[in-house]
Amino acid sequence: MKTYTIQVLKRPWYEWVLWAVWFLVEIFVLQNAIASGAELEPRAASIFWMTFVVLLLGGGIVWFVRRARLAK
Amino acid sequence: MNDTGKAKRALSRREFFKMAGIGTGAAVAASSLQPAKVANAAAAPYTDPAGRPARPWWVKTVDQPTTEIDWAKMKRYSERYIEEEDSGTVRGDGFAGYLGAEEAERLIKQGNDKMKQRLVDNVDGYTLKDHAMSAGQSATSVARSFLGPQKAKTPEERGVAKWSGTPAEGARILRTALRHMGASTIGFVELDENTRKLIYSMDPDGKILEFTDDPIASETETHRYIPNSCKYVIVYTVQMSEEAMKRSPTMTASQTTTGAYSRGAQIAAGTQEFLRTLGYQGLSEASTNALGIAPAFGVLAGLGEMSRLNRMITPEFGPMVRVFKMLTDLPVEPDKPINAGIMDFCRSCKKCAEACPSGALSFESEPYWETKGGWNNAGHKAWFEDATKCRTYWVSEAGTNCGICFGVCPFSKKDKAWIHEWVKAGTSAAPFLASFFRSMDDAFGYGVQKSGEDWWNLDQPEYGVDSMSVVKG
Numbered sequence: 001m002k003t004y005t006i007q008v009l010k011r012p013w014y015e016w017v018l019w020a021v022w023f024l025v026e027i028f029v030l031q032n033a034i035a036s037g038a039e040l041e042p043r044a045a046s047i048f049w050m051t052f053v054v055l056l057l058g059g060g061i062v063w064f065v066r067r068a069r070l071a072k
Numbered sequence: 073m074n075d076t077g078k079a080k081r082a083l084s085r086r087e088f089f090k091m092a093g094i095g096t097g098a099a100v101a102a103s104s105l106q107p108a109k110v111a112n113a114a115a116a117p118y119t120d121p122a123g124r125p126a127r128p129w130w131v132k133t134v135d136q137p138t139t140e141i142d143w144a145k146m147k148r149y150s151e152r153y154i155e156e157e158d159s160g161t162v163r164g165d166g167f168a169g170y171l172g173a174e175e176a177e178r179l180i181k182q183g184n185d186k187m188k189q190r191l192v193d194n195v196d197g198y199t200l201k202d203h204a205m206s207a208g209q210s211a212t213s214v215a216r217s218f219l220g221p222q223k224a225k226t227p228e229e230r231g232v233a234k235w236s237g238t239p240a241e242g243a244r245i246l247r248t249a250l251r252h253m254g255a256s257t258i259g260f261v262e263l264d265e266n267t268r269k270l271i272y273s274m275d276p277d278g279k280i281l282e283f284t285d286d287p288i289a290s291e292t293e294t295h296r297y298i299p300n301s302c303k304y305v306i307v308y309t310v311q312m313s314e315e316a317m318k319r320s321p322t323m324t325a326s327q328t329t330t331g332a333y334s335r336g337a338q339i340a341a342g343t344q345e346f347l348r349t350l351g352y353q354g355l356s357e358a359s360t361n362a363l364g365i366a367p368a369f370g371v372l373a374g375l376g377e378m379s380r381l382n383r384m385i386t387p388e389f390g391p392m393v394r395v396f397k398m399l400t401d402l403p404v405e406p407d408k409p410i411n412a413g414i415m416d417f418c419r420s421c422k423k424c425a426e427a428c429p430s431g432a433l434s435f436e437s438e439p440y441w442e443t444k445g446g447w448n449n450a451g452h453k454a455w456f457e458d459a460t461k462c463r464t465y466w467v468s469e470a471g472t473n474c475g476i477c478f479g480v481c482p483f484s485k486k487d488k489a490w491i492h493e494w495v496k497a498g499t500s501a502a503p504f505l506a507s508f509f510r511s512m513d514d515a516f517g518y519g520v521q522k523s524g525e526d527w528w529n530l531d532q533p534e535y536g537v538d539s540m541s542v543v544k545g
Contacts, residue, residue, distance in 0.1 A: 028490060035489035040315065040530070043517025044489070 011066070022059050029055060122405040123244035125257070125542065128493070130412060130500035131387045137371045137409035138416075139378045139452050142441070143266040146451025148273035151361060159446030162459040163361070164276060166447065167467065170460050179468040187471035197322025197524025198471075206327040206472075213334035218296050218358040219289060220344025227351040234351020239405040246306060246343070246404060253342045254335045255308035256393060256542050257386065259373025259407040263303040263399075267372065269451070271298070271364045271399075281363070287401075289355050302355055302399040304406075305364070306343065307373040309386060309393035310336045313536030314486060316527060317392060318479045321470035324524035328536060329473055332394040333360055335535070340398060352402040365449065366395035374407040377414040380433060380455045381424055381477050382448075387412040387496065388542060390483030413500030414483065415439075418455070420506045423519065424477035430465035432458045433477060480519035482510060487541045 033048035119126060150159065153166030160166055168176035190198035227234040237245070247258045261267055274280055275296065284297045291297070316328035344354035357363045367384040370376055375395070376386035385391045387410070425433040434440075434455040443450050447459040466474050478484060485492040495509055513519065533539075 032489045032491045039486045039488050040522075041489075041516070041518060043520075047516055048489075 015066075019059075022055070026052065026055055026059070118244060121238075121240040121244065122407075123247035124407065127387065127410075128497065130497040132411045132500070133374065133408045134411045135408065137377070138411050138414070139371060139439070139454065141266075141452045143269065143451065145441075146266075146269045146449065148269050148271060149365065149449040150274040151272045151276045152274045152278050154274075157446065160274075161276065161361075162447045162463045167460075167463055170445065170447070171464070176467075179464055183466075183468045183471045186469065190471070197319050197324045199323075199524075201528070202323035202327070202524060206323045206330060209327045209330040209334060212331065213337050214341050216337050216340065216357055216359055216362075217344075218291050218355055218363075220348065220354055220356060221341055222344075222348065224345040224349045226348060239403045242402050243404040246346075246402070249346050250306070250308050250339060250343060251542075253339045254310060255339050255396075256311045256537075256539075257375050257388060258306065258308045259370070259375045260404045261305040261307060261369055261372045262406040263305060267305075267369075270368045270372075272362070275362045276359050277362075279358070289353055296355075296358065298355060298399060299353070299401065301401040302353055304400050304402065304404045305369050305373070306354075306398045306400055306404070307366075307369045307375060308336075308339065308396050308398075309370070309375055309389070310339065310396065311389055311535070311537040311539075312392045312394065312478075313532070314389070314392045314479075314484050315522075315530065315532065316536055317475045317484070318519070318522045319524045319527055320476050320479045320521070321466075321472060321474035322524045323472055324527050325475055325479070326472040329394070329475065331535065336394055336396040340396060343398060347400055347402055350402065352400055355399040357396065357398070363399070364397050366397055368452075369397045370395045371409055372407075374410045377410065377412060378439075378452075378454055379414060379424075379481075380418040380422065381481070382433075382454055382457045383478075385414045385418075385481065385483050387414070387483075390481050390485065391478045392484055411500075412496070413503055416503040417482070417499045417506045417509070421482060421510045423480050423482060423510060423513070427476050427480040427519070428462075429469070429474075429476065430458075430461040432462035432465070476521075479521065482513040482518065485518070486538065 029048055029052045033045055033052050036042075036045035036048055039045075118124075150157075151161050153160035153162075153164065153169040155169055158169070160169075162170055171179070187198070191200065191203065243260055246260075250258045263271070268283070271283075272281055278294075279291070280295045282295055282297055283300055285300055286297060287299050287301055289297060289299055289302060310332045312332045313328040317325050319325040340354075340356040344356055347354035355363070367376075367378060367382075370384040370386075371378055376384040376393075379385040379391065381391055383391055384393075384395055386393055419437050422435060425435050434457065436455060439453040439455050441450070441453055442456070444456045444458050445460065448454075448456045462474070466472070483496070487493070495512075498505055499509060
């Protein structure tokens, strides 16, 4: 009879805290991006949008890399 | 298979609740990211007995203003140029007085010629429709008067006793009334032997302002008599459109100044009649910038702080306001000055001085006691400006008033993006970050002059201002 061991690797609590911070920063940057457009400040809006996208992509990449590492 | 499936479902549920929990927590935390917003503040009753609006935590009430004052050195200032003393305002006769009649005439002609050519050439911000807008704003004004329209029935005429209440109640009803007539922020100062020096010795029209024991205010051909009982100063701001002012120096920009002055005059007349109906006197500016030194009263009333512009900057709208004042014998609770880190910020920012095309604004890091000329009033530490340079640029180059310094000021922001509130809070709490904030202001493209033609394509709120920004706490 074969036995299988299932190993469940949980992300540590501080990682969730870091993700929460990332999420808050994203909200903050997104609000500023949208509001800067409404304020007719195109350069500020562009910088905030760029920051938002970079953070989003960065977060996505880190998430998948960490997930792949945990899955090994 | 079933076990595996259950395990997968259980795991999935845990993940779901975990994510939901984090998401909810983050959303709740995010809602507090903007430090100063209060939901439905416009509909909420006053929390302060005198009706003072709640302000952000970084606007601190202080006993002494951030501008150093030496009351012993201060004298009452004439808002009309006095040739014998070579002092008084640079406006009106003062321009020729300080520069010489011939030079003034030459500069005025130069400016008029340029204005005409711009109109002919259809220059952005100086087109016929821009001139039309300016003319329209001028026409919205009402006649200014020291004593007021005096048309409203007094309590005596109505057969009732005059209104009475505590000074706090007086302040509260005045705040409500003025706000509903169009004022943005309102504060009060009680005149004493020092603050009386901020009432002009002479109005722009040459009439002498004199205090009297007579309880009723009066006006003659040469004098305006202020009863000693009229010792309460009502100071109020009227917003200008930041969007228009960022077109400065053009007719597009100057029309918002004209419009704010017009609204200020309407509010003054309305308040005078309001006070008369209550059984009190309201003594207002008989002409533009008359009666007393507006920024000084604004600072003492806690509406803002002095700045490198040598004008008042408010925490709410930056310099995008005109300041008005009125005297009354209705007892009101006076306000205290504030410290929101504005003057500290000005020490290192200097953006306005760099942008000023006439070089009128100071680059000194610290404010100073020495005045630049007879147009400044000694007795306080300020970044005194060279008003003749400023005025010369208005008259000979811009052809209209210039508000470039207002437009580029880092405090001139709308309040939609949360970042502005954070920066203002940071400016107040961490003055050492001022240089960094100034650099970021440049990097983000704030204060760049905008097109006058584009202004006509904007879907703007009434008066081009956001009246809701004053009711956030």
